[in-house]
Amino acid sequence: MSQAAEGYNVAVVGATGAVGQKMIETLEDRNFPVKTLTLLASKRSAGKKVSYKGQEVEIQEALPESFEGIDIALFSAGGSISKQLAPEAVKRGAVVIDNTSAFRMDENVPLVVPEVNEEDIKNHNGIIANPNCSTIQMVAALQPIRKAYGLNRVIVSTYQAVSGSGTVAVDELKAQSKDFLEGKEMKAEILPVKGDKNHYPIAFNALPQIDLFQDNGYTFEEMKMINETKKIMHLPELPVAATCVRLPFFTSHAESIYIEVENDGVSVEQIKALFQDAPGVVLEDDPASQKYPTPLSAEGKRDVFVGRIRRDLDNSKGFHMWVVSDNLLKGAAWNSVQIAERIVANNWLK
Amino acid sequence: MSQAAEGYNVAVVGATGAVGQKMIETLEDRNFPVKTLTLLASKRSAGKKVSYKGQEVEIQEALPESFEGIDIALFSAGGSISKQLAPEAVKRGAVVIDNTSAFRMDENVPLVVPEVNEEDIKNHNGIIANPNCSTIQMVAALQPIRKAYGLNRVIVSTYQAVSGSGTVAVDELKAQSKDFLEGKEMKAEILPVKGDKNHYPIAFNALPQIDLFQDNGYTFEEMKMINETKKIMHLPELPVAATCVRLPFFTSHAESIYIEVENDGVSVEQIKALFQDAPGVVLEDDPASQKYPTPLSAEGKRDVFVGRIRRDLDNSKGFHMWVVSDNLLKGAAWNSVQIAERIVANNWLK
Missing domain, CATH: 3.30.360.10 (Dihydrodipicolinate Reductase; domain 2)
Structure with missing residues (x-):
């Protein structure tokens, strides 16, 4: 069975935020091939529950080890969290799609709007940046x-x-x-x-x-x-x-x-x-x-x-x-999920 | 005694509107030399009272004969009222300062923002247009x-x-x-x-x-x-x-x-x-x-x-x-009263 058929281990970092919520909704609306969904946020939000496809998913504190086994991590918890945890996620084999400004102008990080430069995704080194909403x-x-x-x-x-x-x-x-x-x-x-x-x-x-x-x-x-x-x-x-x-x-x-x-x-x-x-x-x-x-x-x-x-x-x-x-959609959550869809469709996970 | 010292017979047409109200307030705030204040509006508003310098002034229906004896008429009751009544006011010797778009692009009508083209006022033929607010x-x-x-x-x-x-x-x-x-x-x-x-x-x-x-x-x-x-x-x-x-x-x-x-x-x-x-x-x-x-x-x-x-x-x-x-002020009422002030100061009533 292919990974696409089995699905992917997906994490959302910043799951309680305005964009994080929309990311979870968009994964559901798009029927993204999710095998497991890990919802991460600050310690303060840990324990809260969020609904995904009719199930309650408990939010966990975002830590470096949270990314063990994760295939795709969608980040939207602020630039400092991304700077700290995105490299940890990449180190553990995840591809990060980051919605903050932390890596956008980094020349080693593709900055992607699929309708414009989808092909840039394949040059990623673990992190793909989602541009500013506007x-x-x-x-x-x-x-x-x-x-x-x-x-x-x-x-x-x-x-x-x-x-x-x-x-x-x-x-x-x-x-x-x-x-x-x-x-x-x-x-x-x-x-x-x-x-x-x-x-x-x-x-x-x-x-x-x-x-x-x-x-x-x-x-x-x-x-x-x-x-x-x-x-x-x-x-x-x-x-x-x-x-x-x-x-x-x-x-x-x-x-x-x-x-x-x-x-x-x-x-x-x-x-x-x-x-x-x-x-x-x-x-x-x-x-x-x-x-x-x-x-x-x-x-x-x-x-x-x-x-x-x-x-x-x-x-x-x-x-x-x-x-x-x-x-919150094309400007953030949907563009991030869309990048994830293009990664999956093109087998660009690496 | 000069007219400036005696004051002027001023009419406000559209006295119940958002701009008309501000015109009345601005005449008061600026202590414009008003001898008599005539407030005009549609038949529907006639009889209402508006306060000016502590006195109640009754609104009258705007008719051609309302402008008998008026020196300066400030219009802000819509383009069709201006087209109909401004020439009647001019015929009776008033200078009209019109806040609608009725005459703005008429080459015989100066369009004035005093900080920019005050001198254009003196070429008026009875009507001076107040530009669009923006x-x-x-x-x-x-x-x-x-x-x-x-x-x-x-x-x-x-x-x-x-x-x-x-x-x-x-x-x-x-x-x-x-x-x-x-x-x-x-x-x-x-x-x-x-x-x-x-x-x-x-x-x-x-x-x-x-x-x-x-x-x-x-x-x-x-x-x-x-x-x-x-x-x-x-x-x-x-x-x-x-x-x-x-x-x-x-x-x-x-x-x-x-x-x-x-x-x-x-x-x-x-x-x-x-x-x-x-x-x-x-x-x-x-x-x-x-x-x-x-x-x-x-x-x-x-x-x-x-x-x-x-x-x-x-x-x-x-x-x-x-x-x-x-x-409502520089964009309308104040610019109109300011034109009136410049007319009076420069003796451009004709």
């Missing part, structure tokens, strides 16, 4: 255009959901919204960045800071979008600019993207046609019937949705578009 | 940069408050937010555009449609930003692109703006220095202390706030910035 949906949408007409430039402004900052941020938005509507003072303790000095209300507001500021005045989130896009697309010289903004909604990131293609004379209709059979990308674009994706309409779906495609009025190679996807 | 704050922020270093290009993505669609939209966001938090179905009847076919929830969502779609795939709001910017700045050839998005907050619009200046070698510090004494614009920009404007921080203030200024990483003439202002 990067994934952008490159998935840009790849068909780049393949057909080339790509000279990207400028993106994001509209990002609070769940990207975890369940504590989701709870904060709920509590603040309720307090505001009841005329009470809003308490801000989590956003924009839990570990930063100042916190501001997100309810009925917009915060132009996601992750910490870097020395160049960009936030780390913005630099992730810039650097990861170049790495995933194998376009190290592509000019990419990003402004990342946190907004008061729970799920899905939206992006207003301006691009310039290489070819001249490309029409909006040609761009739209590319998405007819682009893997993982769905065109929702009809101004006449007010059809365009929104965070609420994309929630719970694995696809990346593209709308509002229109030509720049001054630059014949310029196009604007609006890209939306569920940040 | 346009006003952008051009106010760009003008100091344009004056110092020239301007070659503008690409903006907006983050706009629901109050731009009136008090019905404010009520809708409140009701939907409450329903969502209580686990109830949200009712969508107003946004994105009251008069359009489909309505979508705005609470905990983002809608990439403000105003009706035009034949070119842009919304009317986007075309207003594009065309009005060129007119106000007297730069008919300036490339301007806009993506306008409605978001779940009540007050203030925010904008992620990318610009390219004409001069080479301009530093972020030089751009920031321009705002030290730019009229009506306040720099709130210090990443080290997480200082940047937000919709909540700008609410109730008349200034335009600029933050997150940084150089594009690929184009040495490119800069990104984040501009926020109260859409």
